[in-house]
Amino acid sequence: MDIREIAKRAKVSTATVSRAINRVPTVDPQLAKRVWKVVDELGYYPNTQARALVSGKSRIFGLVVSEITNPFFPEIVQTFEELAVQNDYEILLTSTVHDTKRMKSSVRRMIERRVDGVAILTFGMEEGLLDDLRLRKVPLVFVDVGPDAPQVSNIRIDYQHGLRQAVQHLAAFRHKNIAFVAGPAYLKSAIARRDAFEKAMGELGLEVAPEMIVLGDHTLDGGMRALGELMRLPKPPTAVLCSNDMTAIGVMREAYDLGLNVPRDLSVVGFDDIRLSEFITPPLTTVQMSQTELARIAFEALMNEVAEETPIGGSREYHLKTNLILRRSTGLASSGPRAKISAD
Amino acid sequence: MDIREIAKRAKVSTATVSRAINRVPTVDPQLAKRVWKVVDELGYYPNTQARALVSGKSRIFGLVVSEITNPFFPEIVQTFEELAVQNDYEILLTSTVHDTKRMKSSVRRMIERRVDGVAILTFGMEEGLLDDLRLRKVPLVFVDVGPDAPQVSNIRIDYQHGLRQAVQHLAAFRHKNIAFVAGPAYLKSAIARRDAFEKAMGELGLEVAPEMIVLGDHTLDGGMRALGELMRLPKPPTAVLCSNDMTAIGVMREAYDLGLNVPRDLSVVGFDDIRLSEFITPPLTTVQMSQTELARIAFEALMNEVAEETPIGGSREYHLKTNLILRRSTGLASSGPRAKISAD
DNA sequence: CTGTTAGCGCATTCAC
DNA sequence: GTGAATGCGCTAACAG
Numbered sequence: 001m002d003i004r005e006i007a008k009r010a011k012v013s014t015a016t017v018s019r020a021i022n023r024v025p026t027v028d029p030q031l032a033k034r035v036w037k038v039v040d041e042l043g044y045y046p047n048t049q050a051r052a053l054v055s056g057k058s059r060i061f062g063l064v065v066s067e068i069t070n071p072f073f074p075e076i077v078q079t080f081e082e083l084a085v086q087n088d089y090e091i092l093l094t095s096t097v098h099d100t101k102r103m104k105s106s107v108r109r110m111i112e113r114r115v116d117g118v119a120i121l122t123f124g125m126e127e128g129l130l131d132d133l134r135l136r137k138v139p140l141v142f143v144d145v146g147p148d149a150p151q152v153s154n155i156r157i158d159y160q161h162g163l164r165q166a167v168q169h170l171a172a173f174r175h176k177n178i179a180f181v182a183g184p185a186y187l188k189s190a191i192a193r194r195d196a197f198e199k200a201m202g203e204l205g206l207e208v209a210p211e212m213i214v215l216g217d218h219t220l221d222g223g224m225r226a227l228g229e230l231m232r233l234p235k236p237p238t239a240v241l242c243s244n245d246m247t248a249i250g251v252m253r254e255a256y257d258l259g260l261n262v263p264r265d266l267s268v269v270g271f272d273d274i275r276l277s278e279f280i281t282p283p284l285t286t287v288q289m290s291q292t293e294l295a296r297i298a299f300e301a302l303m304n305e306v307a308e309e310t311p312i313g314g315s316r317e318y319h320l321k322t323n324l325i326l327r328r329s330t331g332l333a334s335s336g337p338r339a340k341i342s343a344d
Numbered sequence: 345m346d347i348r349e350i351a352k353r354a355k356v357s358t359a360t361v362s363r364a365i366n367r368v369p370t371v372d373p374q375l376a377k378r379v380w381k382v383v384d385e386l387g388y389y390p391n392t393q394a395r396a397l398v399s400g401k402s403r404i405f406g407l408v409v410s411e412i413t414n415p416f417f418p419e420i421v422q423t424f425e426e427l428a429v430q431n432d433y434e435i436l437l438t439s440t441v442h443d444t445k446r447m448k449s450s451v452r453r454m455i456e457r458r459v460d461g462v463a464i465l466t467f468g469m470e471e472g473l474l475d476d477l478r479l480r481k482v483p484l485v486f487v488d489v490g491p492d493a494p495q496v497s498n499i500r501i502d503y504q505h506g507l508r509q510a511v512q513h514l515a516a517f518r519h520k521n522i523a524f525v526a527g528p529a530y531l532k533s534a535i536a537r538r539d540a541f542e543k544a545m546g547e548l549g550l551e552v553a554p555e556m557i558v559l560g561d562h563t564l565d566g567g568m569r570a571l572g573e574l575m576r577l578p579k580p581p582t583a584v585l586c587s588n589d590m591t592a593i594g595v596m597r598e599a600y601d602l603g604l605n606v607p608r609d610l611s612v613v614g615f616d617d618i619r620l621s622e623f624i625t626p627p628l629t630t631v632q633m634s635q636t637e638l639a640r641i642a643f644e645a646l647m648n649e650v651a652e653e654t655p656i657g658g659s660r661e662y663h664l665k666t667n668l669i670l671r672r673s674t675g676l677a678s679s680g681p682r683a684k685i686s687a688d
Numbered sequence: 689c690t691g692t693t694a695g696c697g698c699a700t701t702c703a704c
Numbered sequence: 705g706t707g708a709a710t711g712c713g714c715t716a717a718c719a720g
C-alpha cells in the first residue's frame with residue numbers, strides 16, 4: 001500500500017495525495033477530505049524512508065550518553081524522547097561506555113542514518129571523534145566541553161551556584177571540617193566541581209586541608225572507600241560533600257557500616273540529584289543539576305539549528321544553573337561520632 | 345557524496361560498488377580493493393534510507409517499555425541496544441506511560457519507520473492496540489500476555505520458581521507470619537506474582553491470613569503505606585514479601601521511620617532485582633527477574649522471526665526463570681519489634 | 689489549484 | 705564477473 005494506491009482510490013494524482021497529507025493549504029478542501037477518507041480507511045502511513053530520501057531530512061536526532069544504566073541518564077533519555085515525539089522526530093540512542101570504539105561506531109551509525117543533529121550528553125568526550133559529523137555539517141550540542149566551532153552549541157553548567165549554596169548550608173549548621181570526595185581526574189566536569197567547592201569554601205574563609213579532599217571514582221564503592229579514608233584521619237570531617245550522588249550513597253553506606261548515623265554523626269551532600277537520591281534512607285541532600293532541564297536545552301538547541309535558514313549560525317551558548325535540594329542527610333555539626341548504633 | 349561518486353573515482357559501475365560494499369563474494373578482489381580504497385579515502389557511508397527503501401528492510405526494531413525512568417527498564421534498553429548494534433540494527437524506543445494515546449502514537453511511529461519487529465516489554469498491554477502492526481505482519485514479541493497468533497512470540501515468566509525459593513528462605517528463618525504487598529490489580533504480572541506467593545505458602549503448609557495480603561501500587565509510597573497498615577495489625581508480620589522492588593524499598597523506608605531495624609525486626613524481600621536494590625542500605629534480598637536476560641530473549645526472538653524464510657512460523661514460546669538473590673534484608677524471625685533505634 | 693514527471697541513493701534484475 | 709537500466713515510495717518543479 002503506497003501513495004499511488006491512495007491516489008487511485010481517491011481519484012486524484014499522487015501529488016495531490018502528498019499535498020493533502022502534508023496539509024498544504026492550497027489544496028481543495030473537497031479533494032483533501034476525499035484523500036483523508038481513503039487514508040483512514042486503508043490505515044495508510046507514509047513511508048518515512050522515502051520521505052527522508054527525497055527531502056534530505058531524516059527527522060532523527062542522535063543522542064549520545066555514557067551509559068543508560070547510569071542513574072543520571074534515564075531522565076535525560078525520557079525527556080529527550082518526549083520532546084522528540086512532540087516534534088515528529090525519532091531518536092537514535094547510543095552509549096559510549098567511555099569506550100573509543102563504541103564512540104566511533106556511534107558516529108558511523110548516526111551518519112548512515114543521516115541524523116539531523118546530535119546531542120552529546122556524556123561526561124567528557126574525546127575531541128576529534130566527532131569530526132566526521134562536523135565535516136558533514138551536522139548540528140552538534142555538547143555539555144561543557146564542546147569545541148568552539150560553527151554548528152556547535154554548548155551548554156555551560158554553572159557548578160558554582162549550587163556548590164556555594166551547599167557549602168553555605170553546611171556552614172550554617174556549624175560545620176567547619178568539610179571534606180570533598182572528588183571524581184576521576186580525567187573528567188572535566190569532576191574537576192570543575194572540585195574547583196567550585198574550593199572556591200566556595202574560600203569565599204566563606206573556610207580552610208580546606210589537603211587531606212580533606214580525597215579521590216573517588218563516581219561509584220558507590222569509591223564513595224565507601226573515600227569515607228573509610230576520611231574516618232581514619234586524626235580529625236575526621238563532620239560533613240562530606242561528594243562529586244556525585246552515587247559517591248554520596250557510598251559514603252552513606254560506609255557510614256552505616258561504621259555505625260555512624262546520618263545526619264546525626266555525619267552530614268552528607270551529593271551532586272546531580274538523580275532520582276535514586278529520594279529513594280535512599282535518609283533521602284539525600286544534594287546539588288541538583290536538572291537532567292530534564294539539560295535534555296530540554298539540548299533538544300531545543302538542536303531544533304534551533306535545524307530551523308536556521310542560513311547555516312552560518314555560529315557557536316551558540318546555553319546555560320544551566322545548579323541548585324541545592326534540601327532533604328534529610330544533613331544536620332547540625334556534632335562534636336564527634338557518638339556511640340555505635342549498628343544493628344548487630 | 346553518493347554511490348555514483350565512488351563508482352566514478354574507482355572507475356567501476358555503481359553496481360560493482362554496491363556489490364563490493366555488501367561483500368558479494370563473486371566480485372573481483374582487485375576491483376573490490378579499489379572500491380574500498382576510495383570509500384575509505386572519502387569517508388563514504390551508504391545511505392540507510394535508500395537501502396531500506398529498495399530492500400524493504402529498515403533494520404530497525406521497535407522497543408516498547410512502560411517508562412524509561414522506571415528502574416526496571418534501563419538495563420533492558422541497554423542490553424537490547426547492545427545486541428542491536430552488534431547485529432546492525434537500530435532501535436526505535438517508545439514509552440507508553442500506561443497511556444493509550446502514547447501507545448497509539450508509538451504504533452504509528454513504528455509503522456511509519458517500517459520497523460522489522462517490535463518487542464513489547466511493558467507490564468501489561470491493552471489488547472488490540474497493536475493490531476495495526478499484526479495486520480502488517482510485523483513480528484512481535486510480548487512478555488506473558490501476548491495473543492496466540494502467527495508472528496507473535498511470547499516470553500513466559502516462571503514466577504513460581506523464585507517465589508518458592510523466597511518463601512522457603514523465610515520459612516527456614518522461622519518466619520511464619522509472612523505478609524505480601526501486592527501490585528495493582530490491573531496488572532497481570534502483579535496478579536501472577538500474588539498467586540505464586542499464595543501457592544508457595546500453601547506448599548509449605550503455611551497459612552495466609554487475608555489481612556496479610558495488602559494492596560500496593562508498585563511505588564515507594566505504596567510500600568510505605570502498606571507497611572503502615574501491616575504494623576497496625578494486632579499480630580504484625582515478621583517478614584514482608586513485595587510484588588516489586590520499589591515496594592520493598594518503600595517498606596524499608598517506613599520500617600526505618602517506625603524505628604524498626606531491617607533485618608533484625610523485620611525481614612523484607614523484593615521482586616525484580618533492579619540495580620537500585622544493591623544500592624540501598626541494607627542491600628535488598630529479592631527475587632530476580634533478569635532484565636538483561638529478558639532483553640536478550642526478546643531480541644533473539646525478533647531475530648529468529650526476521651531470519652525465517654517462510655513467514656508461516658507460528659507462535660513461539662520462550663521462558664524466563666526467576667531466582668532468589670540473597671542479600672542483607674532478611675534474617676531470623678524475631679519474637680517482636682525491639683526498642684526503637686531511630687536517630688532522633 | 690491539480691496532474692505529469694523527474695529524481696532522491698541504492699540494490700537488483702538482466703544482458704553481456 | 706561486470707555494467708546499464710529499472711524501481712523502491714515519495715516530494716518538488718513545472719506545466720497546464
